[in-house]
Amino acid sequence: MAPVTYLEAIREGIWEEMERDPAVFCIGEDIGVYGGAFKVTEGFIHHFGSERVIDTPIAEAAIVSAAFGASLTGMRPVAEFQFMDFISCAHNQIINMVAKANYRWDAPAPLVLRGPSGGGVSGGPFHSQNPETYYAHTPGLKVICPATARDAKGLIKAAIRDNNPCLFFEHKFLYRRIKEELPNEDYTVEIGKARMHREGRDVSVITYAAMVYVAQEAADILAKEGIELEIVDLRTVAPLDKEAIANTVKKTNRVIILHEDTKTGGLAGEIAAVINELAFDDLDAPIARIASLDTPVPFSPPLEKFFLPKVEDVVREARRLRAY
Template sequence: MPGKRMTFVEALVEGIREEMRRDPNVFVLGQDIGPFGGSLRSTLGLWEEFGPARIFDTPISESAAAGVCLGAALEGLRPILDISFGEFLASAMPQLVLHAPVVHWLTLGKARVPLTIRTKVGEGPYGGHPQCFEAWFTHVPGLKVVMPSTPADAKGLMKAAIRDDDPVLFFEHMYLYHGVRDVVPDGEHLVPIGRAEVKRPGKDVTVAATAWMVHRALQAAHQFAAEGIEVEVLDLRTLAPLDTATLLASVRKTGRLVVAHEAWKIGGLGAEVAATVAEQAFGSLRAPIVRVGAPHTPVPAHPTIRRAFLPDAQGIADAVHAVMKYAA
């Protein structure tokens, strides 16, 4: 399929732009998303094409904005709610957790909430708002959660999220925004929600990772190739519903599992991944499962301390060495 090279954020905007052209019911609502172009240029060019009738700048009230979008979705529109940074999701918890995900259930299937919520998380060259709160929301029935790692997946999952009839929470890692560039297919490029992807095949150990940690895992895998160790890198892409079939197939092949995410290790998504494998593929494991994540402290403000705090390729490499110590 023909395409063009884009950054991660350019691919996100391209996906939104295509869906707004395709469906007049799609609109975007959030803070500074109009003429300013969104924080980190996350909506650049949309206001110029679609104008204030479909690109709505809001006051600083995530709760009110979420309520407007919830009501619009119930009336048949397809809103995209732009919550600038993940730490502000807490300000809209009633709408995002208690209402949007359960309306379909409470109305016995009569009502749907086709709402896409996008937000930025993680470390990046910008320094601010680095917390990763994605694990909070994978616990909520009825809420789909995605977290892509490549520009092509960013576009494909964004288009799929907008078309989905259920609420989708779309986490966008800030280090990826302008730090990753790749070929993105033109036109009708959709990535199914709920499907992981093997980014690098291998036979010795599976590294299941999310967002920026996928690239760290690929970096570590490249280094291990010189040692004759074949690391399979699995990009989870969708955190809820988790693609357990692809995860289990990979672990049954390799017999070893490392889970890597930037969020805190305690209570992180890696715990759910590890528990799933322990419950359903314990007999295939040749070594204990190892998780790689941030230590259980607040994210440090000082750059030097933060670099020591964040998981990296070396941390993933250390985990791979740990599981490879066990005999086949």
């Protein structure tokens, strides 16, 4: 089998689930004849028909609510945000209507809200954000941020089969930049389980999504100095794989938390608190946080480059922790 890109892996995942289960349908803006802004659903309308690949008005609150309403009848909608930045237009529907439904009135909401997030493409303040933390904070939601093609496919399929609302943050920088061979057989990846991206004994980097590759580049540089980075790809930010977080800290005793979302109130703070609760005695150095600047995502390439976490940041912090 030829290698498959991250984007094609998501396409395959949704396609296979639609073929497997008549409950699954797609809903969103320009997902039909146009195939979606990034072409994730290209060709779907010809195969599955306009009943199951529904182009909507530009109305994110309606898209989320309609997906929720359909899920009440037993359907499993996969709703697309053209860019995840627009999830804020449906914030109320997600946190009040959808996330609380099972708790309040025993109404499970088996729906997937997916779309491209993240920067590095000069998308500017409204096409580059990482809004996952708002939702990781909300009880009742599962929040997924895959970093590899294999995980992207396995997790989108798991999200579609899950009985709960799953928010699936694809990283647009990765869409066509990474590819790998995928298993031939039907597979899913368990939601809530981290993945060991690279084993190492000296310093742990706990991260997810596109930052996995920033950590990987840093690891290659540090390996030449004899510093072995361990990279833990969380894959899911809600629920967090606390066991995997604690295990890597117990192994290396030094930890960097790296994410593309901005720093203040970001997930790194939460992960640091988890380490404090589960593995404080195993720390030989303070926990380091590397995240984007506390600013909107700037547009111009030099500005955005400065804004985003860099390989040098990881190298610098790893050296510091190693020497602590």
